[in-house]
Amino acid sequence: xxxxxxxxxxxxxxxxxxxxxxxxxxxxxxxxxxxxxxxxxxxxxxxxxxxxxxxxxxxxxxxxxxxxxxxxxxxxxxxxxxxxxxxxxxxxxxxxxxxxxxxxxxxxxxxxxxxxxxxxxxxxxxxxxxxxxxxxxxxxxxxxxxxxxxxxxxxxxxxxxxxxxxxxxxxxxxxxxxxxxxxxxxxxxxxxxxxxxxxxxxxxxxxxxxxxxxxxxxxxxxxxxxxxxxxxxxxxxxxxxxxxxxxxxxxxxxxxxxxxxxxxxxxxxxxxxxxxxxxxxxxxxxxxxxxxxxxxxxxxxxxxxxxxxxxxxxxxxxxxxxxxxxxxxxxxxxxxxxxxxxxxxxxxxxxxxxxxxxxxxxxxxxxxxxxxxxxxxxxxxxxxxxxxxxxxxxxxxxxxxxxxxxxxxxxxxxxxxxxxxxxxxxxxxxxxxxxxxxxxxxxxxxxxxxxxxxxxxxxxxxxxxxxxxx
Amino acid sequence: xxxxxxxxxxxxxxxxxxxxxxxxxxxxxxxxxxxxxxxxxxxxxxxxxxxxxxxxxxxxxxxxxxxxxxxxxxxxxxxxxxxxxxxxxxxxxxxxxxxxxxxxxxxxxxxxxxxxxxxxxxxxxxxxxxxxxxxxxxxxxxxxxxxxxxxxxxxxxxxxxxxxxxxxxxxxxxxxxxxxxxxxxxxxxxxxxxxxxxxxxxxxxxxxxxxxxxxxxxxxxxxxxxxxxxxxxxxxxxxxxxxxxxxxxxxxxxxxxxxxxxxxxxxxxxxxxxxxxxxxxxxxxxxxxxxxxxxxxxxxxxxxxxxxxxxxxxxxxxxxxxxxxxxxxxxxxxxxxxxxxxxxxxxxxxxxxxxxxxxxxxxxxxxxxxxxxxxxxxxxxxxxxxxxxxxxxxxxxxxxxxxxxxxxxxxxxxxxxxxxxxxxxxxxxxxxxxxxxxx
Numbered sequence: 036x037x038x039x040x041x042x043x044x045x046x047x048x049x050x051x052x053x054x055x056x057x058x059x060x061x062x063x064x065x066x067x068x069x070x071x072x073x074x075x076x077x078x079x080x081x082x083x084x085x086x087x088x089x090x091x092x093x094x095x096x097x098x099x100x101x102x103x104x105x106x107x108x109x110x111x112x113x114x115x116x117x118x119x120x121x122x123x124x125x126x127x128x129x130x131x132x133x134x135x136x137x138x139x140x141x142x143x144x145x146x147x148x149x150x151x152x153x154x155x156x157x158x159x160x161x162x163x164x165x166x167x168x169x170x171x172x173x174x175x176x177x178x179x180x181x182x183x184x185x186x187x188x189x190x191x192x193x194x195x196x197x198x199x200x201x202x203x204x205x206x207x208x209x210x211x212x213x214x215x216x217x218x219x220x221x222x223x224x225x226x227x228x229x230x231x232x233x234x235x236x237x238x239x240x241x242x243x244x245x246x247x248x249x250x251x252x253x254x255x256x257x258x259x260x261x262x263x264x265x266x267x268x269x270x271x272x273x274x275x276x277x278x279x280x281x282x283x284x285x286x287x288x289x290x291x292x293x294x295x296x297x298x299x300x301x302x303x304x305x306x307x308x309x310x311x312x313x314x315x316x317x318x319x320x321x322x323x324x325x326x327x328x329x330x331x332x333x334x335x336x337x338x339x340x341x342x343x344x345x346x347x348x349x350x351x352x353x354x355x356x357x358x359x360x361x362x363x364x365x366x367x368x369x370x371x372x373x374x375x376x377x378x379x380x381x382x383x384x385x386x387x388x389x390x391x392x393x394x395x396x397x398x399x400x401x402x403x404x405x406x407x408x409x410x411x412x413x414x415x416x417x418x419x420x421x422x423x424x425x426x427x428x429x430x431x432x433x434x435x436x437x438x439x440x441x442x443x444x445x446x447x448x449x450x451x452x453x454x455x456x457x458x459x460x461x462x463x464x465x466x467x468x469x470x471x472x473x474x475x476x477x478x479x480x481x482x483x484x485x486x487x488x489x490x491x492x493x494x495x496x497x498x499x500x501x502x503x504x505x
Numbered sequence: 506x507x508x509x510x511x512x513x514x515x516x517x518x519x520x521x522x523x524x525x526x527x528x529x530x531x532x533x534x535x536x537x538x539x540x541x542x543x544x545x546x547x548x549x550x551x552x553x554x555x556x557x558x559x560x561x562x563x564x565x566x567x568x569x570x571x572x573x574x575x576x577x578x579x580x581x582x583x584x585x586x587x588x589x590x591x592x593x594x595x596x597x598x599x600x601x602x603x604x605x606x607x608x609x610x611x612x613x614x615x616x617x618x619x620x621x622x623x624x625x626x627x628x629x630x631x632x633x634x635x636x637x638x639x640x641x642x643x644x645x646x647x648x649x650x651x652x653x654x655x656x657x658x659x660x661x662x663x664x665x666x667x668x669x670x671x672x673x674x675x676x677x678x679x680x681x682x683x684x685x686x687x688x689x690x691x692x693x694x695x696x697x698x699x700x701x702x703x704x705x706x707x708x709x710x711x712x713x714x715x716x717x718x719x720x721x722x723x724x725x726x727x728x729x730x731x732x733x734x735x736x737x738x739x740x741x742x743x744x745x746x747x748x749x750x751x752x753x754x755x756x757x758x759x760x761x762x763x764x765x766x767x768x769x770x771x772x773x774x775x776x777x778x779x780x781x782x783x784x785x786x787x788x789x790x791x792x793x794x795x796x797x798x799x800x801x802x803x804x805x806x807x808x809x810x811x812x813x814x815x816x817x818x819x820x821x822x823x824x825x826x827x828x829x830x831x832x833x834x835x836x837x838x839x840x841x842x843x844x845x846x847x848x849x850x851x852x853x854x855x856x857x858x859x860x861x862x863x864x865x866x867x868x869x870x871x872x873x874x875x876x877x878x879x880x881x882x883x884x885x886x887x888x889x890x891x892x893x894x895x896x897x898x899x900x901x902x903x904x905x906x907x908x909x910x911x912x913x914x915x916x917x918x919x920x921x922x923x924x925x926x927x928x929x930x931x932x933x934x935x936x937x938x939x940x941x942x943x944x
Contacts, residue, residue, distance in 0.1 A: 080766050080831075082602045086595055089576040090588060104553035110560050110578040120556070127554040127630065158598055181766055217768055217879065224768075224879050266884070268907065268942035269736040299547070301654050301689050301698065379557060416874035418886070422654070422689055422698035423728075425903050427873035427886030449875045449884040449905045451942070501875075501884045501905020501942035505736055 038202065039068045039092075039194045043112040050117065051200045057098060057121040058198035062133030063359055064098040064124075066117075066196040067336065069378040073189040074153045078165040080181065086158070095378040098124040099360055100133040106381050135198050136363065142340035144333045146326050147234035149206045152188040155236045161186055164237075164246060172216050172250040178261070179254065180224075181217035186210070188237065195338040203338035208234050209329065209485060211474060212241075214249045218257040225263070225446075227256030228415075228431065232473040234327045256413065256432050259444045266448035266502025267435065272408035273450065273495045274401045274436065278469035279413055281490035284319060285389050285477065286417040286426040287454040288312075292321075292346050292354075293479075294361030294372070294384040296421050303424035303455050304352065312352045313458035316394050319347040321356055323371055323387035329473045330388035330487035334371070337382055341371035346389075347458075358384045376482035386477060388487035394464025398492040401463050403439040409448065409500055410434045410441050424454040427501075449501035457495060465492030508538035508560070510676060513666035516562055519585055521670060524566045527593040531567035531607050532670045535803070539663035544633040547655045549641050551634060566592050570601040607804075608826040612836060613673045614801035614808075621794045623662075623678040624707040633658040636714050640686045643718030649726045652689035654698055656721075659683040660708075673805040681796075682708045686717050690725035697731075699724035699870075704927070706794050724869070731888065731902035734866075734943045741906060741936050742859055742867045742892065748848075748934035749927065750871070751917075752786065754910065756843045756929075758878050759813065759821075761828035770881035770911060771819065779819045780914045783851060786814035788823075790844035797845035797928030806838040813846075847930040851919025858920045858935050860895035866941060867892050868906065881910035905942035913939070 038047045050066060058064045071091045077084045093110035096117065105127035107120035168184040188210045195203040211232035218225055229252040231240050275283060288304070296302035304312065313319070323332050323341025332341045337359050345353050357365070358373030361384055374385035402410060410433065417428030429449050435442040470489035477486040513536040524532040539559045545552040562585070565574045573596035575588045628636075637658045644650050659682070666676035687700040701721040703712035712720075743751070755771075763769035771779065780786075790808030792798050801807050804826055811821050822832075825840035859865060868889040875884040888902035913936055920933040 082604075083600050084602070085572075085574060086599055087574045087576065088588070088591060088595065090579060090584070091577065092579040092584075102547075103551050105555075106553065107556040109558040110580075111558065116558070123554070123556050127551070158595055162598070162600065181768055219767075224770075226768075226877075226879055266907075268905070268940050270944055299652070299654070301652060301696075303696065379559070381553070381555065418872045418874070420698065420872060422696055423888075423902065425872070425886065425888070427875075427905070429873055429875045429884065447875065447877055447882040447884050449873055449886055449907070449942075451873075451886040451903055451905050453903060499733075499903060499905060499942050499944075501886070501907050503884075503907045503909075503940045505738060505940060 039070050039192060040112065045112050045114050045117060049114050050196055053117050053121050054196050055198045055200065057124055058135055060132045061098045061100045061128060061135060062363065063136055065337065067095045067378055068194040069093060069191065071189060071191045071377065072153060075185065075187050076161055076165060077185045078169050079183045081169060083162055083165065093378040096120040096124060098128055100128050100131040102364055103128060103131060104360065104381060108378050137197065137199055139197065139338050140340050142334060144324065144340055146324060146331045146333055147208060150208050150236055151190045152208045152210045152236050153190060156238065168214060168246055168250055171247060172214065172254060175254045178218045178220045179216055180219040183215040185213045193336065197338065203334055205333045207332065210237050210240065212246065212249060214253040216253040216257045218261050220261045223261055225257050225260035227253040227260065229253040229256065230472065230474040233329050234331065259432060260446060263444040263446040265504045266445040267500060267504045268502040270497050270499050272405045273498045274405060274408065274410045275493045275495065276412040277465060277467045277490060277492050279471040279488065280411060281389065281391060281471065281488035282414055282417045282428060282475065284391050284490055285386060285488050286419040286428060287452060287457055288319065289386050289389045290419050291421055291424065291454050292356055294355045294357040294365065297355050298361045298365050302421050307352050310352055311350050312455060313347050313350045314461040315350045316464050317347060317350050317458060317461055318392045320345050320392065321372065321386055321389045325388055328388050328487045329475060329485045332387065335373045336375045337369065337373035339369045339371040339373060341387060344370040356384045356386065358382050374484050376484055380482045383479060385479060385484050386486050388489065390489040391491065393466050393468035393491040396463040396465050398465055398467060401465065401492055401494040402436055402441060404494065405436045406438055408436045409445065410436050411450065419454065425451065426454055427451045445502065450498050451501060452498045457498065460496040461493055462496050463494040467491045507540050507662050507664045510666060513538065513664065513676060516580055517666055517668045519582060520562065520564050520589055521668065523586060523589045524564065524593065525670065527590065529566040529568055529593060529596065533565050533607060535563045535665060535667050537561045537663065537665040539661060541659060541661035543657055543659040544630055544637060545655050545657045546634060546637045546641060547653050549638055552655055554630060564589065564592060566596050567605060568596050570603055570605045571596050571599050572602065572605045573599050604827050604830040606826065607669050607671050608806050608836060610671050612806045614675060614805060616800065616807060618677055618800055620791060620798050620800065622706055622798060624680045626708040628660055637684060639714035640684065640718035643715045644686055644688045644722040647722040647726060649690045649692050649729065650688045650722045651691040654687040654689060656686040657684065667805050669805060675801065675805065677800065680706055682711050684711055684717055686721040688721050688725050690729050692729045695730045697725055697728035699728055704796065706796060710794065727890065728888065728900050731900040733903050734901050734941065736943045737941055738938055739864065739866050739941055740862050741939050742865050743934040743936065744867065744869045745931060745933055747868055747871055748931040749929045752846050752848065752929050752931055754876055755786065756823060756846060759823055761822050761824040761832060763878060764822050765828045765831035768879050770879065774819050777819060778817045780814055780817040780917060782817040784814055784817050784917060785849040787812055787849065788843045788846045792845050792925065795845045795925055797843065799844055802838045802840040804836065804840045806836050806840065808838040808844055811837060843929065845925065845928055847923060848919055848932060850921040850923045850932055853918065853920050855920045855922050855933050856895065858918065858933060859892055861935060863894060865892040866901065867897065883908055883910050883913060906939050907942065908939045
């Protein structure tokens with residue numbers, strides 16, 4: 036295997052030596068080297084507004100002893116720089132000593148191809164695609180006043196060098212196609228946003244003129260919202276559509292089940308393993324092993340192979356998501372959830388593809404059962420306060436439900452709930468489980484990583500809807 | 506060590522001369538170097554240290570009205586050459602955009618650099634640890650504080666050079682010292698977290714550790730055992746750490762990018778009354794030692810002070826060269842956004858403000874991203890404290906607050922307690938009649 040260090044002033048042998056010598060007396064740690072190429076092309080206001088190509092190379096050197104983490108990163112790849120980092124790590128950990136845990140599971144997992152999605156489509160055809168998307172979206176209706184379309188592709192190659200010379204690597208492609216449409220009618224302006232993506236070449240996502248469907252969907256959402264009325268405020272029943280609305284699961288329980296918050300006892304879930312935290316029939320997993328999905332990884336950013344981790348099974352809390360540090364301190368094994376945004380960031384337990392499995396109810400019966408409530412089909416961002424368990428997310432497409440029937444669209448409502456209690460308020464789990472279209476980015480402590488979500492339609496007994504109509 | 510101007514200049518020259526050689530008609534480049542050191546402490550014990558050394562270059566090349574950009578952290582000459590080649594190739598096949606150009610030469614910054622933006626003070630890791638431990642000690646002296654989420658101290662030093670093919674080449678060093686303390690309180694089965702945060706260019710200007718810890722503890726304890734209230738229309742008081750968010754929203758709504766595209770609720774509102782007549786909003790880049798101060802923006806254009814709102818009337822937009830051309834305006838040096846943006850003080854004291862109505866809800870935290878710049882709809886999750894007759898009664902959580910920014914802006918009254926703690930600053934704010942979603 037040729038190392039990412041091959042063109043640098045630092046040889047793999049020298050790196051090995053410094054890594055082993057530094058980490059010998061520590062519990063854990065590694066040298067993480069990353070070479071990322073990315074390209075973003077944006078069409079905005081009828082023009083190709085920008086084409087940016089970024090090439091980023093750097094390392095992050097980590098030493099861990101007990102619960103103390105020393106980290107040093109740089110994009111000067113040289114023996115001198117790595118030695119400086121080593122000195123820095125040693126000075127932080129000078130009063131501690133540990134026993135290096137060299138155990139790390141092996142894998143031949145190949146969840147995506149080793150491709151370069153930037154080079155596999157020519158710049159000309161990418162520009163043509165954006166122009167086609169712009170023209171097509173604008174041709175949908177004269178009410179379309181603004182269109183922004185963008186293409187993002189990335190090839191991230193990582194290498195993990197552990198004490199003793201073990202070398203682990205992963206080559207990760209990622210693409211995303213985004214569309215935003217603004218519609219203006221009768222003095223009102225609304226937008227619709229849609230996107231698709233994953234760990235394959237652009238062309239895999241563009242078969243059968245699939246880009247038209249992306250434009251259609253963005254336009255449909257904007258056009259729906261232009262007819263929307265003010266959202267009601269107060270507690271009511273909520274039916275969630277399948278797929279992307281699973282960011283509710285991500286916010287409401289996902290973050291609270293990450294190992295670090297539970298090891299630190301700052302999560303509302305920290306003492307609830309083995310206890311009932313959700314309605315019967317609710318099973319939630321975090322799966323890093325689904326082919327070509329945005330949240331999938333062959334190995335995590337510590338080198339642990341990813342897996343399908345059962346978090347909640349039939350309502351009972353089973354497992355937290357762990358990286359190596361938190362697993363060691365909690366006497367368990369890493370679940371392959373150790374992730375970082377880049378070499379500039381420390382590893383933390385992070386979600387991959389977080390999914391609620393399907394049940395037996397139909398969406399139709401859920402809606403029929405609601406006298407007054409809302410039907411939420413799509414969301415913008417969400418956020419959670421891990422400690423209090425309170426979470427919010429913003430509807431980008433939602434409708435009122437009156438007497439068992441879907442009524443008028445409602446605008447920009449925020450839903451707020453309490454993570455641990457809202458899971459117990461789930462009354463029906465649908466038989467229509469769906470994954471999101473491949474657009475999610477999760478933020479934690481200033482680090483963004485690509486993730487996926489999925490769920491069937493759900494009926495939640497009681498959530499607070501934040502609107503303007505009392 | 507951060508790199509000096511000579512090193513940055515050398516990198517800039519490599520890229521600019523190669524771009525020219527390969528046929529670009531214009532080019533601009535930013536070269537940056539920064540070093541930051543952060544210490545994290547949790548439950549009074551060292552949790553981690555982090556040292557980052559960052560180098561980076563961003564190059565934009567032009568061929569007439571065609572444009573393309575590259576960025577890299579790998580500053581080896583061979584890599585830079587490859588990237589410049591790639592940038593030029595892409596540029597040649599990118600469609601023309603009539604608004605693309607370097608900034609107007611006449612607007613380039615060429616003044617004195619006397620704003621005191623760099624403090625060379627260096628704290629050893631021991632000093633950083635001591636500072637933050639002292640803050641946590643103080644927080645734990647409050648017996649309802651049972652845990653911490655982690656507290657940290659960071660020191661950042663950076664240097665940069667901005668240059669373009671019209672002869673602009675300038676840069677300077679800046680520093681930033683930051684500390685935060687995030688603690689967890691517990692009582693009667695209720696667990697809450699809250700924080701305090703301080704960030705200044707000069708070490709001597711940051712909060713004293715004891716104050717940092719005690720303020721964080723006080724915030725977290727005051728949130729314990731919250732109640733959920735009924736949905737109602739009620740006037741809100743926004744704590745200073747939240748009220749400044751309305752300025753950030755305002756700034757994005759008057760960016761020339763949004764104005765040119767028509768994607769803002771403040772389009773066509775120039776010279777119109779956007780706030781009530783008592784409101785003034787300024788953006789000043791020339792305040793000594795201030796977090797938001799700068800000499801020039803990311804295009805090299807000198808910063809001028811802007812009175813954005815005068816007696817409630819919108820006076821100006823935030824304009825860069827590209828979007829300025831679209832709306833027939835010259836850049837006012839805001840390609841990097843606002844500098845030190847603030848509401849001028851209002852005429853009421855804090856205590857008059859909280860007594861101005863019989864019942865008020867004091868908002869200390871909002872969560873979620875429920876701001877729609879296009880139509881002004883605003884809906885976020887929130888928590889705070891109920892006030893009756895000027896008395897803080899009990900914490901409130903799991904509610905939403907909603908309204909439309911057009912109305913919210915018209916209904917703002919400000920206290921006279923403005924402080925320059927961040928780059929965007931607001932006094933305590935009263936907003937009449939918003940909708941709270943609760944039980």
